[in-house]
Amino acid sequence: MGKKIFSGVQPTGNLHLGNYLGAIKNFVKLNNEDQNECVFCVVDLHAITVAQNPKKLKDNIYETIATFIACGIDPKKSIIFNQSSVSAHSETAWILSCVARMGWLNRMTQFKEKAGKDKEKASIGLYSYPVLMAADILLYDTTHVPVGDDQKQHLELCRDIAQKFNNDFNADNFFKIPEPLIQKEFSRIMSLRDGTKKMSKSELSDLSRINLTDDKEQIINKIKKAKTDTLQLPSASADLEKRPEAKNLMGIYSSLMDVSLEDTINKFSGKNFSEFKENLSQVMVDKIYPISLEIKKLLREKKYLDKILLEGTQKADKIASEKVKKIQELVGF
Known part of the structure; x- marks a missing residue:
């Protein structure tokens, strides 16, 4: 039913x-x-x-x-x-x-x-x-x-x-x-500037969030500037508990790709943030940018x-x- x-x-x-x-x-x-x-x-x-x-x-x-x-x-x-x-x-x-x-x-x-x-x-x-x-x-x-x-x-x-x-x-x-x-x-989506705060339109910095109307360049730039730490990406989910920014970005990737956090951890374990961010930017451009284009088109209609x-x-x-x-x-x- x-x-x-x-x-x-x-x-x-x-x-x-x-x-x-x-x-x-x-x-x-x-x-x-x-x-x-x-x-x-x-x-x-x-x-x-x-x-x-x-x-x-x-x-x-x-x-x-x-x-x-x-x-x-x-x-x-x-x-x-x-x-x-x-x-x-x-x-x-x-x-x-x-x-x-x-x-x-x-x-x-x-x-x-x-x-x-x-x-x-x-x-x-x-x-x-x-x-x-x-x-x-x-x-x-x-x-x-x-x-x-x-x-x-x-x-x-x-x-x-x-x-x-x-x-x-x-x-x-x-x-x-x-x-x-x-x-x-x-995963609850947190600010790109502070992994302990919820992503919000009321936060002053536009770099803290990906708006659904952002263009390609804005998306790539915001992911590039997203706060991270200096360690390599972890091999177990327990290691993310004290790394809020890493947990947030890996959670975003998992949600966009419709895979579990464990799958994302296995894929990027031991890699640097720069490589992970390139992958995340690409996924986000593939999934979010078409939505942005469509919103703008519909608002003209x-x-x-x-x-x-x-x-x-x-x-x-x-x-x-x-x-x-x-x-x-x-x-x-």
Whole structure:
């Protein structure tokens, strides 16, 4: 039996190698498995939990859709849409926020990290957005959600909310209880300048990340300048634990090549970083540069992207509006 999969990506612009290997590459794989039903959402409602420039936000929505398609997600096989165009997401989030409990949200570690020291100045949306995330997932009778380590806690909350709603309204199995889908053989992608920090678009130096819109020269230059240590490449994975930069680069190579870290270690054991970096640059140019060219081409075809969004919105709205009607009936509206 196939899986019903939901995943969302924030339109923050400048999607990078970490986003690709950590999420989008896996979306493509799930999209290509015939029995799966996939819904991929650009979560623009989540994006406004922090201040956004409206024009930039609109551009970023297009860029995220273009990136999905350029990476290989087929809009004929999967639903691709932006969250704000389907009103059921906001409606359901309100109803579920009356089911969720303050104590549950107070335990969310991501709010503490994102709000920083001055929590009083954070928006209510930043605090409550895990409830909106639960609405996103539950509206589509989702059975599986691809999650990274930082989202596991939110999926647990989603499961708690679904269970409580089902119990409160005597509606056994009305909301499906979604399972996490965790990638096997995946290394978390870290900064090219510091192997102990996650690759991020917010890091000041552009040399810290490979953007999915980088050209050939930029890719080669960034790999050449990526931080390494002075030792030769190791012969066992245990030797990488105290060598974060080596572990990161070898993990990136393994993920791009779809091989295990052990295979990469065996191939390059005892070699110098210069030789390894040449190989890594070549693989990255082969895999990432075509995506970059395709994103740029699609961004010149806004009418085509609008068509994809419209078709995706119509499909998503049909499913979500039917579900929200049933939710309203159960609640007593």
